[in-house]
Amino acid sequence: EAQVTQNPRYLITVxxxxxxxxxxxxxxxxxxxxxRQDPGLGLRQIYxxxxxxxxDKGDVPEGYKVSRKEKRNFPLILESPSPNQTSLYFCASSLxxxxxxxxxxxxxxxxxxxx
Amino acid sequence: AQRVTQPEKLLSVxxxxxxxxxxxxxxxxxxxxxxxxxxxxxxxxxxxxxxxxESIKGFTADLNKGETSFHLKKPFAQEEDSAMxxxxxxxxxxxxxxxxxxxxxxxxxx
Numbered sequence: 400e401a402q403v404t405q406n407p408r409y410l411i412t413v414x415x416x417x418x419x420x421x422x423x424x425x426x427x428x429x430x431x432x433x434x435r436q437d438p439g440l441g442l443r444q445i446y447x448x449x450x451x452x453x454x455d456k457g458d459v460p461e462g463y464k465v466s467r468k469e470k471r472n473f474p475l476i477l478e479s480p481s482p483n484q485t486s487l488y489f490c491a492s493s494l495x496x497x498x499x500x501x502x503x504x505x506x507x508x509x510x511x512x513x514x
Numbered sequence: 515a516q517r518v519t520q521p522e523k524l525l526s527v528x529x530x531x532x533x534x535x536x537x538x539x540x541x542x543x544x545x546x547x548x549x550x551x552x553x554x555x556x557x558x559x560x561x562x563x564x565x566x567x568e569s570i571k572g573f574t575a576d577l578n579k580g581e582t583s584f585h586l587k588k589p590f591a592q593e594e595d596s597a598m599x600x601x602x603x604x605x606x607x608x609x610x611x612x613x614x615x616x617x618x619x620x621x622x623x624x
Contacts, residue, residue: 432611434614439523439616440616441518441600441614441615441616441617442612444611444612444613447611457611489558491558502560502563503612505550505557505558505559506557507557508557
Protein backbone atom coordinates (compact mmCIF):
# COMPACT_ATOMS: atom_id res chain seq x y z
CA GLU A 400 0.00 0.00 0.00
CA ALA A 401 1.33 3.43 -0.96
CA GLN A 402 1.74 5.44 2.19
CA VAL A 403 3.79 7.58 4.54
CA THR A 404 4.76 5.97 7.83
CA GLN A 405 6.00 7.59 11.01
CA ASN A 406 7.51 6.12 14.15
CA PRO A 407 6.90 6.31 16.98
CA ARG A 408 3.24 7.30 17.02
CA TYR A 409 3.39 8.42 20.64
CA LEU A 410 6.40 9.53 22.66
CA ILE A 411 6.81 10.97 26.14
CA THR A 412 10.30 12.16 26.96
CA VAL A 413 12.17 14.54 29.23
CA UNK A 414 13.87 17.84 28.52
CA UNK A 415 17.26 17.47 26.89
CA UNK A 416 17.05 13.83 25.86
CA UNK A 417 17.80 13.56 22.15
CA UNK A 418 15.18 11.86 20.04
CA UNK A 419 14.48 11.00 16.43
CA UNK A 420 11.13 10.62 14.73
CA UNK A 421 11.38 8.57 11.59
CA UNK A 422 9.42 9.14 8.39
CA UNK A 423 9.39 6.87 5.39
CA UNK A 424 7.45 6.87 2.11
CA UNK A 425 7.19 4.12 -0.49
CA UNK A 426 5.91 6.22 -3.39
CA UNK A 427 9.29 7.35 -4.77
CA UNK A 428 8.37 10.94 -3.95
CA UNK A 429 10.97 13.66 -4.32
CA UNK A 430 9.48 16.15 -1.91
CA UNK A 431 9.15 15.53 1.83
CA UNK A 432 8.23 17.85 4.65
CA UNK A 433 7.70 18.01 8.40
CA UNK A 434 4.88 19.97 10.06
CA ARG A 435 3.83 20.55 13.61
CA GLN A 436 0.22 21.03 14.57
CA ASP A 437 -0.72 23.11 17.57
CA PRO A 438 -4.19 24.15 18.75
CA GLY A 439 -5.36 27.35 17.11
CA LEU A 440 -2.29 27.54 14.86
CA GLY A 441 -3.01 24.89 12.25
CA LEU A 442 -0.03 23.12 10.69
CA ARG A 443 3.28 24.91 10.40
CA GLN A 444 6.19 23.70 8.33
CA ILE A 445 9.39 22.84 10.18
CA TYR A 446 11.72 21.64 7.41
CA UNK A 447 11.35 20.37 3.89
CA UNK A 448 13.41 18.50 1.35
CA UNK A 449 13.12 18.75 -2.42
CA UNK A 450 15.32 15.73 -3.02
CA UNK A 451 18.14 13.62 -1.61
CA UNK A 452 20.72 15.77 0.21
CA UNK A 453 18.61 18.90 -0.36
CA UNK A 454 16.91 20.29 2.76
CA ASP A 455 15.74 23.73 3.80
CA LYS A 456 14.10 25.49 6.70
CA GLY A 457 10.40 26.02 6.95
CA ASP A 458 8.65 28.51 9.19
CA VAL A 459 9.54 27.05 12.60
CA PRO A 460 12.92 25.26 12.29
CA GLU A 461 14.43 26.25 15.65
CA GLY A 462 15.33 23.26 17.78
CA TYR A 463 15.00 20.74 14.95
CA LYS A 464 17.32 19.04 12.49
CA VAL A 465 16.61 16.83 9.49
CA SER A 466 18.55 14.76 7.02
CA ARG A 467 17.75 13.24 3.63
CA LYS A 468 20.34 10.60 2.83
CA GLU A 469 17.89 8.36 0.99
CA LYS A 470 14.88 9.29 -1.08
CA ARG A 471 12.41 7.35 1.04
CA ASN A 472 13.48 8.53 4.52
CA PHE A 473 13.31 11.94 6.16
CA PRO A 474 13.96 11.73 9.92
CA LEU A 475 13.25 14.62 12.28
CA ILE A 476 15.82 15.05 15.02
CA LEU A 477 15.38 16.94 18.27
CA GLU A 478 18.88 17.28 19.74
CA SER A 479 17.73 18.77 23.04
CA PRO A 480 13.95 18.72 23.30
CA SER A 481 12.16 21.35 25.36
CA PRO A 482 8.56 21.51 26.62
CA ASN A 483 7.61 24.02 23.91
CA GLN A 484 8.22 21.25 21.38
CA THR A 485 5.32 19.28 22.79
CA SER A 486 3.11 18.94 19.74
CA LEU A 487 1.61 16.70 17.09
CA TYR A 488 4.05 16.15 14.23
CA PHE A 489 3.19 15.19 10.67
CA CYS A 490 5.44 14.06 7.89
CA ALA A 491 4.26 14.54 4.32
CA SER A 492 5.50 13.75 0.83
CA SER A 493 4.60 14.66 -2.71
CA LEU A 494 5.70 13.54 -6.12
CA UNK A 495 7.75 16.59 -6.96
CA UNK A 496 8.31 20.14 -5.85
CA UNK A 497 8.21 21.20 -9.49
CA UNK A 498 4.47 21.75 -9.48
CA UNK A 499 2.85 23.59 -6.63
CA UNK A 500 -0.49 21.88 -7.23
CA UNK A 501 0.82 18.42 -6.37
CA UNK A 502 -1.06 16.65 -3.60
CA UNK A 503 0.82 16.10 -0.38
CA UNK A 504 0.37 12.71 1.35
CA UNK A 505 0.49 12.76 5.11
CA UNK A 506 1.68 10.31 7.70
CA UNK A 507 -0.49 9.33 10.68
CA UNK A 508 1.19 11.79 13.06
CA UNK A 509 3.47 11.50 16.08
CA UNK A 510 2.26 12.91 19.37
CA UNK A 511 5.27 14.12 21.33
CA UNK A 512 5.22 15.23 24.96
CA UNK A 513 8.35 16.76 26.47
CA UNK A 514 8.28 16.97 30.27
CA ALA B 515 2.92 38.18 3.97
CA GLN B 516 1.47 34.86 2.92
CA ARG B 517 -1.39 33.87 5.12
CA VAL B 518 -4.49 31.66 5.19
CA THR B 519 -7.35 32.52 7.50
CA GLN B 520 -10.24 30.30 8.49
CA PRO B 521 -12.40 32.50 10.71
CA GLU B 522 -14.52 29.74 12.23
CA LYS B 523 -12.99 27.29 14.69
CA LEU B 524 -16.20 25.30 14.91
CA LEU B 525 -19.18 25.05 12.60
CA SER B 526 -22.18 23.05 13.71
CA VAL B 527 -25.07 22.25 11.36
CA UNK B 528 -27.90 19.75 11.12
CA UNK B 529 -27.94 16.93 8.60
CA UNK B 530 -29.32 18.11 5.27
CA UNK B 531 -28.47 21.76 5.87
CA UNK B 532 -26.11 23.66 3.55
CA UNK B 533 -22.53 24.09 4.67
CA UNK B 534 -19.99 26.80 3.88
CA UNK B 535 -16.53 26.73 5.42
CA UNK B 536 -14.78 30.02 4.89
CA UNK B 537 -11.19 30.48 3.76
CA UNK B 538 -9.42 33.73 2.91
CA UNK B 539 -5.85 34.02 1.75
CA UNK B 540 -3.16 36.64 1.37
CA UNK B 541 -0.63 36.04 -1.39
CA UNK B 542 0.89 38.30 -4.01
CA UNK B 543 1.45 35.55 -6.58
CA UNK B 544 -0.94 33.28 -8.45
CA UNK B 545 -2.51 31.09 -5.75
CA UNK B 546 -2.77 27.33 -5.72
CA UNK B 547 -5.34 26.43 -3.09
CA UNK B 548 -6.39 23.20 -1.47
CA UNK B 549 -8.81 21.84 1.05
CA UNK B 550 -7.51 19.02 3.25
CA UNK B 551 -9.72 17.02 5.60
CA UNK B 552 -8.96 15.00 8.71
CA UNK B 553 -11.63 12.55 9.82
CA UNK B 554 -11.55 11.20 13.36
CA UNK B 555 -8.55 8.89 13.88
CA UNK B 556 -7.48 9.21 10.26
CA UNK B 557 -4.63 11.03 8.66
CA UNK B 558 -4.91 14.34 6.88
CA UNK B 559 -5.92 13.83 3.24
CA UNK B 560 -6.61 15.97 0.22
CA UNK B 561 -10.27 16.79 -0.35
CA UNK B 562 -9.98 18.99 -3.38
CA UNK B 563 -7.75 21.53 -5.13
CA UNK B 564 -8.91 24.51 -7.08
CA UNK B 565 -6.97 23.63 -10.21
CA UNK B 566 -9.01 20.45 -10.64
CA UNK B 567 -12.35 22.23 -10.52
CA GLU B 568 -14.03 19.04 -9.40
CA SER B 569 -16.64 18.09 -6.83
CA ILE B 570 -15.53 15.57 -4.23
CA LYS B 571 -18.05 13.98 -1.85
CA GLY B 572 -20.46 16.73 -2.88
CA PHE B 573 -18.09 19.52 -1.86
CA THR B 574 -17.06 22.31 -4.20
CA ALA B 575 -14.83 25.32 -3.78
CA ASP B 576 -14.46 28.30 -6.08
CA LEU B 577 -11.44 30.54 -6.14
CA ASN B 578 -12.47 34.18 -5.98
CA LYS B 579 -9.37 36.25 -6.66
CA GLY B 580 -11.20 39.52 -6.17
CA GLU B 581 -12.22 38.59 -2.64
CA THR B 582 -9.12 36.39 -2.10
CA SER B 583 -11.35 33.58 -0.93
CA PHE B 584 -11.68 29.84 -1.47
CA HIS B 585 -14.77 28.87 0.49
CA LEU B 586 -15.80 25.22 0.71
CA LYS B 587 -19.46 24.47 0.12
CA LYS B 588 -21.84 21.56 0.21
CA PRO B 589 -25.59 21.91 -0.38
CA PHE B 590 -26.70 19.10 1.95
CA ALA B 591 -24.45 18.10 4.84
CA GLN B 592 -24.18 14.48 5.94
CA GLU B 593 -23.14 13.13 9.35
CA GLU B 594 -20.07 11.52 7.79
CA ASP B 595 -18.85 14.99 6.79
CA SER B 596 -18.02 15.70 10.43
CA ALA B 597 -14.26 16.30 10.47
CA MET B 598 -11.54 18.91 10.71
CA UNK B 599 -11.10 20.92 7.52
CA UNK B 600 -7.96 22.82 6.59
CA UNK B 601 -7.57 25.31 3.79
CA UNK B 602 -4.03 25.48 2.41
CA UNK B 603 -2.08 27.72 0.05
CA UNK B 604 0.82 26.36 -1.98
CA UNK B 605 3.82 28.64 -2.44
CA UNK B 606 5.21 28.09 -5.94
CA UNK B 607 8.76 29.30 -5.56
CA UNK B 608 9.31 27.46 -2.29
CA UNK B 609 9.04 23.95 -3.57
CA UNK B 610 5.29 23.68 -3.17
CA UNK B 611 5.34 24.64 0.50
CA UNK B 612 1.88 24.57 2.05
CA UNK B 613 0.63 27.29 4.34
CA UNK B 614 -2.34 26.07 6.35
CA UNK B 615 -5.19 27.90 7.95
CA UNK B 616 -6.05 27.25 11.57
CA UNK B 617 -8.68 24.69 10.64
CA UNK B 618 -12.45 24.51 11.07
CA UNK B 619 -14.12 21.67 12.89
CA UNK B 620 -17.36 20.73 11.17
CA UNK B 621 -19.95 18.94 13.27
CA UNK B 622 -23.04 17.62 11.49
CA UNK B 623 -25.80 16.69 13.90
CA UNK B 624 -28.51 14.13 13.09
